Amino acid sequence: MRNLEHVKHVIIKIGSTSLCNEDGQLDKERILKLIQQIAILKRKGLKVTLVSSGAISSGMGVLNLSEKPKEISKKQALAAIGQAHLMQIYEDLFSLFHLKCAQILLNHDDFDHRKRLMNLSYALSSILDYDVIPIINENDTLAVDEIKVGDNDTLSALLLPIVDAQLLVLVSDIDGLYNDNPHTNSNAKLLSDIELVDDKIMNYAKDSSSQFGTGGMVTKLRAAKIVNDYGGDMAIVNGNNETALIDLLEGKQIGTYFSGKAGRTLSARDHWIMYRSSPKGKVIVDDGACEALKTHTSLLPKGIKEVEGSFMQGSIIDVLSFKGQLIARGITNYSSDELKLIKDHHSNEIESILHYKDYDEVIHADNLVINKG
Ligand SMILES: Nc1ncnc2c1ncn2[C@@H]1O[C@H](COP(=O)(O)OP(=O)(O)O)[C@@H](O)[C@H]1O
């Protein structure tokens, strides 16, 4: 048995593969079984936030399309058509249990701006105070690449600190993480408990085998890292198991459970820098700077060899190695224009180059988060 007594608020993310049948139509019977379990969890006193995929698949069902279109504008249209249909089904089914729900559609830039993030957090907390279940999805109709999260595994992981939940459960069409994709390797073994998502674990993850899923296991493991780095837990369970959610929350050994016990816990600010904000540019640093940064020292201009993008002082930027590996992410003390002039120079030369010097460091160690894996 696992001990889940600390879990008072759970985010349940339901993937498209658990909402639709093989023909791509929303499967009300399957959705009902999930809602039934959510109603039981709520009766037990748990707070529940729902993240639901399925808008595009639902739109395909409404228009009787058998294949997902490639054109972005068509996917945007399907999301608009399908999201309304999806919410109608949620409302009908939740009402059978005298539960009410609310729709929230988000994009990445809602996480980027602190003020918007606070507004989101207040709105969510009021919805929960009204004892209504928030149902969240990406705003796929308006999401263009720069502002897109791209998948709901990541979106739900980013939400965990905002709603102050302790556990994220990803409901999928598979029992959990295997050491290879079980749809293509029949010898693949299910892994039950994972204390750290390291490179070895990441290498088990492959893409989705279904045309309805987005990201397969890759995005699920990324979500586990985001959640674990905040000190939260994550689990993957199979939506086809009619008691999966109840069993999991009772501590039964089902699915894959990512406790993050062997990892780190970032402060709220560092977690925001690393995951929830989107970087505005990048600097490429030499091997010496890469090594130094790994021991968590400040980034000095001498180690910077290239500057990409246009950003202002105070922006969040990526620090990359020559090989393109993400070494760290942090808040820059200098704009991209200033960095182009002082890169490859000693800090004591900054003043003579710029005619002013506010800082010796480009990114101070306190504002720098090292990428671990
Ligand atoms: N190592 C793995 N273990 C389990 N499933 C895997 C693995 N690698 C890839 N997958 C694929 O990931 C799928 C689940 O992700 P996805 O189709 O995106 O579902 P969802 O709609 O629930 O997000 C599985 O059905 C399987 O095809």
Ligand SMILES: N[C@@H](CCC(=O)OP(=O)(O)O)C(=O)O
């Ligand atoms: N936002 C999209 C789903 C994106 C997504 O992550 O899908 P999935 O892998 O099925 O959870 C939609 O509603 O169709």
